[in-house]
Amino acid sequence: MKQTPIISMKKICKSFPLEVGGEQQVLFDISFTINPGEFVAIMGPSGSGKSTCMNIIGALDSATNGVYELYGKDITTLSPDELAKIRNEYIGFVFQNFNLLPKRNILDNVMLPLMYRGLPMNERLERAREMLQLVNLENFETYLPTQLSGGMKQRVAIARALAGDPKLILADEPTGALDSKMGNEILKFFKKLNKELGITIVMITHEFEIAQYANRVIHIYDGRITFDGPIPKNESVLLKSEQKVRNK
Amino acid sequence: MTFYDIAHESWLSISGNKMRSFLTVLGIVIGIMAVVIMVAVGETVQQSITDQFSSLGTNTIMIRAGAAQSAGVRSGNRMTLTMDDVQYLSQLPDVAAVSPVENSGAQVVYGNKNWSTSMVGVYPGYATVQNIEMEYGTFIDMSAVRSAATYAVIGPDTAEELGMPKNPVGEIIRVRNTPLVVIGVTKAKGDSGMGSQDDMIIVPITTLKKRITGSRFPNSVNTISLKLYQDSDNNIATEQITALLRQQHKLKDGAADDFQITDMKQVMETMNTVSSYLTLLLVAIAAVSLLVGSIGIMNMMLVSVAERTREIGIRKAIGAQESTIITQFLSESILISFIGSLFGLVLGVGLSQGVGRFILHYNVPFSIWPVVVSISVAVVVGLASGVMPAIKAAKLNPIDSLRYE
Numbered sequence: 001m002k003q004t005p006i007i008s009m010k011k012i013c014k015s016f017p018l019e020v021g022g023e024q025q026v027l028f029d030i031s032f033t034i035n036p037g038e039f040v041a042i043m044g045p046s047g048s049g050k051s052t053c054m055n056i057i058g059a060l061d062s063a064t065n066g067v068y069e070l071y072g073k074d075i076t077t078l079s080p081d082e083l084a085k086i087r088n089e090y091i092g093f094v095f096q097n098f099n100l101l102p103k104r105n106i107l108d109n110v111m112l113p114l115m116y117r118g119l120p121m122n123e124r125l126e127r128a129r130e131m132l133q134l135v136n137l138e139n140f141e142t143y144l145p146t147q148l149s150g151g152m153k154q155r156v157a158i159a160r161a162l163a164g165d166p167k168l169i170l171a172d173e174p175t176g177a178l179d180s181k182m183g184n185e186i187l188k189f190f191k192k193l194n195k196e197l198g199i200t201i202v203m204i205t206h207e208f209e210i211a212q213y214a215n216r217v218i219h220i221y222d223g224r225i226t227f228d229g230p231i232p233k234n235e236s237v238l239l240k241s242e243q244k245v246r247n248k
Numbered sequence: 249m250t251f252y253d254i255a256h257e258s259w260l261s262i263s264g265n266k267m268r269s270f271l272t273v274l275g276i277v278i279g280i281m282a283v284v285i286m287v288a289v290g291e292t293v294q295q296s297i298t299d300q301f302s303s304l305g306t307n308t309i310m311i312r313a314g315a316a317q318s319a320g321v322r323s324g325n326r327m328t329l330t331m332d333d334v335q336y337l338s339q340l341p342d343v344a345a346v347s348p349v350e351n352s353g354a355q356v357v358y359g360n361k362n363w364s365t366s367m368v369g370v371y372p373g374y375a376t377v378q379n380i381e382m383e384y385g386t387f388i389d390m391s392a393v394r395s396a397a398t399y400a401v402i403g404p405d406t407a408e409e410l411g412m413p414k415n416p417v418g419e420i421i422r423v424r425n426t427p428l429v430v431i432g433v434t435k436a437k438g439d440s441g442m443g444s445q446d447d448m449i450i451v452p453i454t455t456l457k458k459r460i461t462g463s464r465f466p467n468s469v470n471t472i473s474l475k476l477y478q479d480s481d482n483n484i485a486t487e488q489i490t491a492l493l494r495q496q497h498k499l500k501d502g503a504a505d506d507f508q509i510t511d512m513k514q515v516m517e518t519m520n521t522v523s524s525y526l527t528l529l530l531v532a533i534a535a536v537s538l539l540v541g542s543i544g545i546m547n548m549m550l551v552s553v554a555e556r557t558r559e560i561g562i563r564k565a566i567g568a569q570e571s572t573i574i575t576q577f578l579s580e581s582i583l584i585s586f587i588g589s590l591f592g593l594v595l596g597v598g599l600s601q602g603v604g605r606f607i608l609h610y611n612v613p614f615s616i617w618p619v620v621v622s623i624s625v626a627v628v629v630g631l632a633s634g635v636m637p638a639i640k641a642a643k644l645n646p647i648d649s650l651r652y653e
Contacts, residue, residue: 055647058565080569081570081571084564084568084569084570085567085569087565089567093565099558099561100562101563103264112563113566115249116249116563116566118250164567
């Protein structure tokens with residue numbers, strides 16, 4: 001039986017209008033497929049277009065051209081409100097700077113996506129407590145984000161991302177604001193989520209060491225995919241792949 | 249999102265910035281309070297006008313001697329009205345009661361007390377015209393008028409000031425050395441100040457003219473008060489009275505009236521109109537402060553949207569739709585406005601009732617419509633001042649707002 005891919009991108013292009021007139025294209029014919037249970041790292045130097053790519057994967061932005069199917073559903077041309085619904089249902093975000101609501105306690109933060117989904121309060125509480133248990137923060141329900149360490153905050157963010165039972169966790173430089181010890185902890189946790197619970201994870205990073213926690217790497221350079229495959233032995237393989245674009 | 253969620257989220261946002269929310273709420277509190285108090289002032293004025301007239305009755309007409317206005321020398325106390333006029337007027341079909349009225353000041357002596365009050369010489373019809381009811385004894389009758397009897401009806405305050413017994417009927421008071429037998433005491437009307445009916449001595453007009461003031465014109469009358477039947481038309485009656493008096497006074501066509509008619513209903517209507525315009529003006533001024541308060545809300549909401557750009561970005565990223573964001577910001581501004589209105593209403597009603605009752609000793613009327621108005625104003629002001637910031641918040645691009653520092 002053929003699995004429905006979580007993400008299917010076909011010739012995605014993205015360009016932004018420039019203030020001086022004309023437009024700048026940042027993504028060129030991006031095509032890839034991500035299947036359920038994969039742990040994919042999207043890599044690339046800054047300015048490569050990986051952030052734009054992440055925004056499109058995360059349904060925060062739409063492509064200028066091409067077809068994007070999320071879990072078999074074409075979401076290329078949806079309205080902002082429809083995209084909001086898609087994000088709520090299919091995608092759990094984990095951001096570099098956590099992006100928790102600073103004045104809401106941990107439990108409220110984790111329940112937030114469930115509130116927007118319209119779940120009744122008792123179900124929200126039950127689900128949020130379950131998730132906090134999963135990230136070992138069940139004793140911190142009433143704490144404010146500011147009272148927690150960076151690693152704990154990121155675990156809250158993961159709990160929030162998982163609360164909505166998404167098809168996909170989209171992590172944008174999830175260890176960027178953490179020291180290496182905490183960063184490794186988070187990455188191990190991702191690994192565990194992926195292996196034990198089969199959760200599909202797409203992680204954006206520019207560090208090769210971090211990408212190694214994933215099973216597959218997609219390297220983007222100058223708006224084009226230069227490498228897509230299992231994690232290579234060392235980074236030079238990825239850097240060499242950039243030559244293809246440079247030579248064009 | 250349920251209603252509870254919306255209210256809860258709004259409350260958390262507002263209480264998260266206590267000082268700013270307090271000041272914004274204060275703007276609305278002051279605005280609503282001003283409106284409520286001004287409405288109360290207006291209603292109090294209107295009520296007191298109505299009260300004063302209802303003690304007289306609106307179907308009362310007063311006729312004074314002398315032309316309303318004349319060129320050159322003022323006509324003043326021309327003796328143009330006579331006892332005969334009173335007789336003729338009493339025969340008009342619309343007239344329920346009529347009485348001549350002659351006013352005079354009086355220094356009253358009773359025992360070793362004396363009291364300065366006003367005295368009025370009248371016919372028995374005066375009781376009906378002025379809605380006088382008796383506490384003790386009887387009012388003056390026609391035979392007392394005919395015989396210029398030394399009888400007096402006194403107001404309850406006069407009796408008290410003179411230190412008379414509880415039922416002073418039969419006691420004798422002296423006015424300008426004329427002894428008068430008290431034959432009755434009027435029921436207290438509760439009005440106070442100048443021309444109070446509760447502090448007054450009422451005597452037959454003949455007694456006043458012949459025995460007390462010693463008028464040289466016993467047949468002339470200063471004022472005639474008359475009361476119309478309940479279902480009479482004041483305007484028609486006024487016309488009839490004018491026609492009758494002109495005929496009696498043999499005035500030629502084109503000659504000015506030598507009397508003035510004051511229709512109490514008209515006076516009351518005029519005063520009511522004036523006072524309602526005044527109320528409107530006061531409320532309009534108060535509404536300006538409400539407007540300023542609502543601009544305060546809009547200002548606060550705009551600042552709040554800018555401050556919470558990242559929060560909005562997070563909410564949108566995890567699934568808040570534009571309408572949800574709009575609802576959230578609108579409900580925040582409505583909540584602020586609502587809290588402000590509630591406190592403004594309580595303070596306004598409390599202040600106006602408190603000041604009225606305990607300082608002015610006047611029953612300030614309490615009506616429901618300031619409540620209705622302030623609650624609807626709360627919603628309208630909240631909506632109006634929240635719409636622009638809310639739309640601004642909803643239209644924020646989640647990608648940019650997530651990056652916003």
